[in-house]
Amino acid sequence: MTWGKGCGYLAQGCDEFTDLDLSHAIIGTTLKVRLLLYTRDNVTCGALMSHTNLHAHPQFNLSRPTTFIIHGYRPTGSPPNWLQSITEMVLFREDVNLIVVDWNRGAANVNYFKAVENTHKTADNLTAFIQKMQEHGASLSSIHMIGVSLGAHISGFVGANLNGSIGRITALDPAGPQFTGTSKENRLDPTDAQFVDVLHTDMDTLGFREPLGHIDFYANGGADQPGCPNTILSGGAYFKCDHQRSVFLYLDTVNQTCAKKAFPCSSYKEFLDGNCLNCDLFGSVGCPVFGYDITKWREVLLKFGQTKTFFTTNSVSPFCMTGYMVDVVIWNEDVRWGYITVKLHGDDGQEAVANIDHKALKFKRFTETKLFAQFDKDIQLVKKVSFKFSTGNALKPRYKLRVLRLRLTHLEEKKRPLCRYDVILEESKEVTFRPIPCEESNF
Template identity: 45%
Template sequence: PLKMCFHCAVNKDTDETCPSFTRLSFHSAVVGTGLNVKLMLYTRKNLTCAQVINATAFGNLNVTKKTTFIVHGFRPTGSPPVWIGDLVEGLLFVEDMNVVVVDWNRGATTLIYTNAASKTKNVATVLKEFIDQMLLTKGKKSDQVLMALVNSAGIDTHFLPSSILGLISGLTSLDPAGPLFNGKPPQDRLDPSDAQFVDVIHSDIDALGYREPLGHIDFYPNGGLDQPGCPKTIFGGMQYFKCDHQRSVYLYLSSLTESCTITAYPCDSYRDYRNGKCVSCITPQKESCPLLGYYADRWKDYLKKKDPPMTKAFFDTAEEKPFCMYHYFVDILTWNKNIRRGAITIKLRDMAGNTTESKINHEPATFQKYHQVSLLARFNQDLDKVAAISLVFSTGSVIGPKYKLRILRMKLRSLAYPERPQLCRYDLVLKENVETVFQPILCSKLQM
């Protein structure tokens, strides 16, 4: 990876070979800092060394190319965001553009959140002046301004004149802040009218993030609540407070740098998604499913057909990058005389011995005689050719009788690759809490 000058020792701007993001101390957070906004430009020509620019000095900025602004949020300790270098590098890797880091650390650094929030309108004013001059420059096209709002609900384009609003093609907000912005009217927070296409990733809606939809499409990874791999208790230290909040940034980064693509599913609720009710976008007859991150705007033509053009989309992720999950349906047809309720754990293994597991236990499934239940299974690996499948049935009861689940047919079908052969097993009895392993066969074409 390229070494960028984000964490260099900070000297006075005039002394710096490569201007760096402002690094402040915890002492600065205690006493507070006055606002000073610094715009740092990166291009493929100066990929590792920023240029400080302003409304009268554009430096290497090429106004005929797309421009992406990266705006950070509240900084309670004064340290630079650890992800900014990766975000700049990733954006310039996928497209030859201008990337402008909006460094307002002098202003965002404070222990008093309200002090930082109050300065967001002033940051927007600086951006307004800069964008105004960009648009006055010869050759500027309307689809070449893109603003990425990172962890900040308050710095939105409502503070820009209406003549500019229509020229901002895309605005991405990564877990916009909830405190002081929840319940605010549209003019005081992020809103779909802020750009031609607004997409939002909500990863911490029960703490630091904003709960309600704010854009044309709002993504809720893992329901927007606790993110896998993040500490569950305060014993996790600072990560307990910021891991969920920061996950939105790393999910966006994965769309720039990773080999897999995170697919989301338009849905009214996380529960409906987990219950497999929101996967119609994967069929050939429907619009394709929206993609998370940099390529989310590929879905905007579909949104134009909606009234209002707003959608919530849900998906699950793995604990660590590349975060992708691979979705399958497990169709189970049973013939028990009595109704059985419980959870299913399914494990897949390929010829090389690689295994991946999915626990479908978010709520008990109800198995009735001659009634097919379709369960949505999510795996963190995609095994092309499945050699063995194992199933475990559990009612969750520690005491009491051990039940059996009598299966007439089990079918496994891939959502991501519906053209793959569907795998079946017929006449199977699962004993509660006992793993049953078998080799699947191709499903009968008569029953596909």
Template identity: 40%
Template sequence: MPWEYKTILLCVLSIYITSLVAGLDETQEDDQCTELNNTTWAEYRQLGVKLQVLYLLLTRNNMDCAHKFNQESLTRPASYFNVSRPTKVIIHGYRALGSKPSWVKELAQALLRAQDVNVVVVDWVYGASFAYNLVVENYKEVAVQISVLINQLQEHGCKLESFHFIGVSLGAHVAGFVGTLFEGKIGRITGLDPAGPMFKGADIFDRLDPSDAQFVDAIHTDSDYFGISIPVGHVDFFLNGGKDQTGCGRSRFASMYGYVICDHMRALHVYMSALNSSCPLMGIPCSTYEDFLKGQCVDCGVFKGTCPVIGLSENSGITMSQIPKEQKLFLLTSSTPPFCAHHILLELEVSTLDKSAEVEVTLITENLGTEQRLRLQTDMTVYRTVLAHPVALCEIDSIWMTNTGARFYRQGEIHVKSVCVSEFPSLRHEAPLCVNNINIKRGVLWSHDFVQVCSFY
């Protein structure tokens, strides 16, 4: 073989080997474990808002090792992405301090334990940090870039209805605009305390709303500060009224920032707990939280008796063909995981009073007690209130009542015609626990023990 041909052959072979090695290096790099990015104040001052959207992939085959993800990842034989499985897309929100969200992996793993899916994490920390007003200006561009990826996944066989976007805070509105770009054909969007600042008065084109997906659900936990106060989905769960969350006001935090965002981030923690827990977090439809607490809403008739639940149940468990929009749902929660609490309706009927009075009612279960104070007026005889109890109605051991009106102008003795406690929504059709004809003198504790056995089925 002439040397000229040998030289050409060597050059071609060299180019081929170089490209092969480069391809292997790229594949190995994409297969390496990776995490979301951090950015710093110094980088922000130097570069400003740097919009950079990256993606990570987690599946049941790499639950502990997120891989970089893009369209090219689908063409590799070793890709973990499976177009035949549903895809969950996690979108974080505003990052005030430029740090990566620490909860992403925990949420992804909770989703993967619950369902065999692809989990794609959107990393836009560089564009989501420091100056909130500038971040809001760019959120639609983030949605546009995500929509490009969704189009690419469609070309490989993914269906729009198989996508479920889970957006936290500002990420909920990013998800909403992705849904707008696809004309509401995305399967589902879940907003975890969707951001309120600069969105409360926004047009539906600019924020999350029910038209953005075939089903939109939202959890509200900080609607008076960082979250939005209006319904944005088909169903909107307002936990403890959607404002102040139990355990946040008096908790000790490692930083002031942790204290400030406690209510806001409770939606995320409750959602993750719902994915991991067996206890249902049901919402009760009602026009206002005040009406809910007064016991005026105790069933789910608007949903034909099926109460919506937080989690991954299809359409939140609603079986109706036509799902109502912007339905406010209320529920009480505890301060710690799994956050479940039993809704107990307390009904008290008293004889007409000459003076005002105050009664403290306590439900006792072993070492647990739930207290409720009722102010009794001379012009009312029937009182209804809702309280959260840690166990089911059938596990309540006793009820205590005390006439606490110690001042001389308060009623000295109260005649209670009846006091009843019942659980709602009633899953086991239990009869209320009632005691009738009680006289409670001022400062004297009255108690009654219940003898019952729980029968779960």
């Protein structure tokens, strides 16, 4: 790939995203929409687009696809801290016209309701620009809008204005306040584009709870994200961390840092219980993988209408996790209840941990208990395995879990399951052993 110098238009000056501060937000800003164009010839140097004279920008090639990046509410007026990353990553992946929609004057306002009002006006502005593109030969099918928070609904309004003809809308944690409970004309919905994919990360506060696209991904259940503060004592991060995580999860997929397989399921609880791990519904393509490349599943997803899926992540990038099915058969006479922690050890000193503690698990004699274990790393060659059983009750006598068989099956790769037979787990004591390939037998 041949790259430009990044700032090839410095002679004319680089145009940057509007940088405001809290004083602007307190006073309130009047809407002004600026379109900053980036291409592989000017990756880091924005060119301010004319809304009417497209020929003024020789680097704007309408035979290429066009991607719009649309930010959301900016209560302090500062530019989004992810703008440069998403611009560079998308242009590395694909030769497109990338247009950053700068509506900071309009989004920067301590009065959130004013910013919401400006979403429709911003959408009308973008609609007129895209219609101008269409007049000059651009294909609406080749347009991809990536909208964050309020930007997700702006994308939807643009799509509706164009009768759902644009190719794709990606909605990253669409805003909930002032949109929840409204009709589909007043929010994003699946008819707004030929394909709509949605990620939910903060549905209990700033995000939207219900499905809005052809496929909706709920990361870690769609509400609280790992590594984000749980108390208001953490300041501003408490309010924005879960919401903003949507962008960073998406960036991981643009950058191809890791694949996040998502499983269709009716609820997060059913997903954690391991009841939704069958991907046969999607045929040879398997379960969808969240993110930039979801269009590989487009045709099969369009057949289903709306699909709700779940996946889990780590607390920092790379956010991907590795899933195993863990089967446990005990021979205690009495039923045992408790939690399991599993640790995988590689030959290079690496360790991966899975805590299966979302609910107390029931272990019954000669009955297979299936556990869905999600590890923070993928250990390619597992040398040792550690198990720990706990009841979570320090006041009762300590129990032993007499295990007839433990079996671990990798959910991503076609590896032979690993087993251990006849092991005793003393409560709250970690037991480490070398696994062996499973025998072909059932209990």
